[in-house]
Amino acid sequence: MTDTVPQEAHLSQDARFSYEGLDRVIHEKARLGVLTSLIGHPKGLAFADLKRLCDLTDGNLSRHLQVLQDAGLVELIKGFERKRPHTICHLTASGRQRFLDYLTVLERVVRDAASAAKADDRAARILPA
Amino acid sequence: MTDTVPQEAHLSQDARFSYEGLDRVIHEKARLGVLTSLIGHPKGLAFADLKRLCDLTDGNLSRHLQVLQDAGLVELIKGFERKRPHTICHLTASGRQRFLDYLTVLERVVRDAASAAKADDRAARILPA
Numbered sequence: 001m002t003d004t005v006p007q008e009a010h011l012s013q014d015a016r017f018s019y020e021g022l023d024r025v026i027h028e029k030a031r032l033g034v035l036t037s038l039i040g041h042p043k044g045l046a047f048a049d050l051k052r053l054c055d056l057t058d059g060n061l062s063r064h065l066q067v068l069q070d071a072g073l074v075e076l077i078k079g080f081e082r083k084r085p086h087t088i089c090h091l092t093a094s095g096r097q098r099f100l101d102y103l104t105v106l107e108r109v110v111r112d113a114a115s116a117a118k119a120d121d122r123a124a125r126i127l128p129a
Numbered sequence: 130m131t132d133t134v135p136q137e138a139h140l141s142q143d144a145r146f147s148y149e150g151l152d153r154v155i156h157e158k159a160r161l162g163v164l165t166s167l168i169g170h171p172k173g174l175a176f177a178d179l180k181r182l183c184d185l186t187d188g189n190l191s192r193h194l195q196v197l198q199d200a201g202l203v204e205l206i207k208g209f210e211r212k213r214p215h216t217i218c219h220l221t222a223s224g225r226q227r228f229l230d231y232l233t234v235l236e237r238v239v240r241d242a243a244s245a246a247k248a249d250d251r252a253a254r255i256l257p258a
Contacts (some may be wrong), residue, residue, distance in 0.1 A: 012157075014181055014184070015181065015182065015184035016166075016182055016184075017163075017165050017183050017210065018162055018164035018184035018185075019158060019161065019162050020184075022158045022161070024158060027150045027156070027158055029137065029148060029153060029156055031147035032148065032151070032238060033148050034146075035159070036146050036238060036241050036245060037145075037146045037236075039242055039245045039246050040244075040246065040248045041245075051145055052144065053143075053145055053146045053147075054146050054147050055144035055147035055149075056147075072195055096246075098248065100243070103239060103242050103243065106238065106239055107239050108238050109161060109165060110232055110239060112165050113164075113165045113168055113228070114232065115169075116165060116168045116169030116170075117164075117168050117229065119169050122246050
């Protein structure tokens, strides 16, 4: 039966939905929030601001920043403000570019899913039950 | 110093970038591909088609389908075709709705990041170095 069913155009495109560009370092939910916060602030954001914007605990934010730093996406500048430790986080130039590349793929996911959802009825007519 | 810096509008919005709606069951890269494949096929897709579309191994696809099934997002119909086991996967009605809700949040991430990237220069003028 399946052999005689017309192939849909996108079924013949192998690995169309593998989304290789969704770098797991960036895609993780909390890190996605951190990067989105940082991309608007080229001079960086204080640890406390990031914590509040992303609703993360000290430990979680530290852990995610470490992952992002190890991957070369962010830099941390540790200093003092009013004699208290003060950390500023900012995107690196290559981190900014990688995040923008990732966003291009993410936009494609949203577009693919939206157009697939709309194509429901058409697909129902040509695929086997 | 920080106290005298004007607050940007979005810095005063607590947890603006926490993206609570990014359900981790859906957000995982491979499962995102599976759900995007399925949303255009309300009558379901065969295991082999999903495997090819998402570029996953048998083991990986089985594992991810199990997670999606446990969360009530997909249903698996196991049968036979030409005497060989044949599994059809499809989104449940609530799975479809949850995936559409997730996509709304994902669209917001893309929009937030794009507008933050454009606001670079303005932010650079009002945030401390």
